[in-house]
Amino acid sequence: MKIHINKVHYPVTVLGPGKRLGIWVQGCNLHCLGCISQDTWKQDEDSLTSVDELLEMCQSIPSAMLDGITISGGEPFSQPEALKYFLTEVIEWRDEQSMEFDILCYSGLSIQQLRKQHSEILSQLDAVIPEPYVNDLPRGKVWRGSSNQPLIPLSDRGRKKYLAAVDTEYSGKGDMQVSVDEQQIWYIGIPDRDDMQATRVALEKKGIVQEQVSWRA
Numbered sequence: 359m360k361i362h363i364n365k366v367h368y369p370v371t372v373l374g375p376g377k378r379l380g381i382w383v384q385g386c387n388l389h390c391l392g393c394i395s396q397d398t399w400k401q402d403e404d405s406l407t408s409v410d411e412l413l414e415m416c417q418s419i420p421s422a423m424l425d426g427i428t429i430s431g432g433e434p435f436s437q438p439e440a441l442k443y444f445l446t447e448v449i450e451w452r453d454e455q456s457m458e459f460d461i462l463c464y465s466g467l468s469i470q471q472l473r474k475q476h477s478e479i480l481s482q483l484d485a486v487i488p489e490p491y492v493n494d495l496p497r498g499k500v501w502r503g504s505s506n507q508p509l510i511p512l513s514d515r516g517r518k519k520y521l522a523a524v525d526t527e528y529s530g531k532g533d534m535q536v537s538v539d540e541q542q543i544w545y546i547g548i549p550d551r552d553d554m555q556a557t558r559v560a561l562e563k564k565g566i567v568q569e570q571v572s573w574r575a
């Protein structure tokens with residue numbers, strides 16, 4: 359089984375509690391206005407990865423260092439079979455190893471759509487953050503981009519880990535991290551509305567021009 363993936367990164371500390379493995383799927387046709395991940399919209403052959411390989415990436419992290427897995431994108435539910443297969447495998451591994459990490463998934467679909475079309479996948483998750491990003495709304499609560507997006511715990515593990523955060527306001531700091539590889543600089547997390555523009559201006563003052571950015575397709 360294969361899945362379109364944009365990026366996998368560890369540790370992610372700004373999209374859920376603790377040190378997490380972040381998985382960004384490739385492919386989204388919702389095209390929310392103001393989406394900062396426009397590089398995840400289009401799928402092609404290059405983004406295909408085997409789910410087994412993805413599982414191996416999870417298993418390469420020492421169990422004591424893995425608090426959770428966050429699946430974002432892109433739209434994770436646009437690849438339902440691959441997502442279901444990955445979750446089945448990762449949960450089997452978690453159970454075998456008696457691990458405690460949780461699985462949080464973002465989606466641009468409404469919770470009603472998810473319950474109607476993807477109830478089996480919801481039953482595999484510990485928490486979900488549904489609903490599309492709305493640029494005109496104020497910033498949402500912690501780990502969320504706009505105020506229409508709820509955080510919904512879905513399992514006992516999810517309720518234990520996430521109930522306190524359901525109504526927790528964003529603190530105003532610490533929701534972004536930066537990672538660098540040979541080719542690109544990655545901003546991970548949820549910026550405030552004008553953060554990306556402010557970053558561009560600050561870098562340009564230092565003579566650094568960002569040529570291709572994911573928030574302008």
Ligand code: SF4
Binds near residue numbers: 432
């Ligand atoms: S915010 Fe999420 S759901 Fe909306 S277009 Fe971007 S990737 Fe898709």
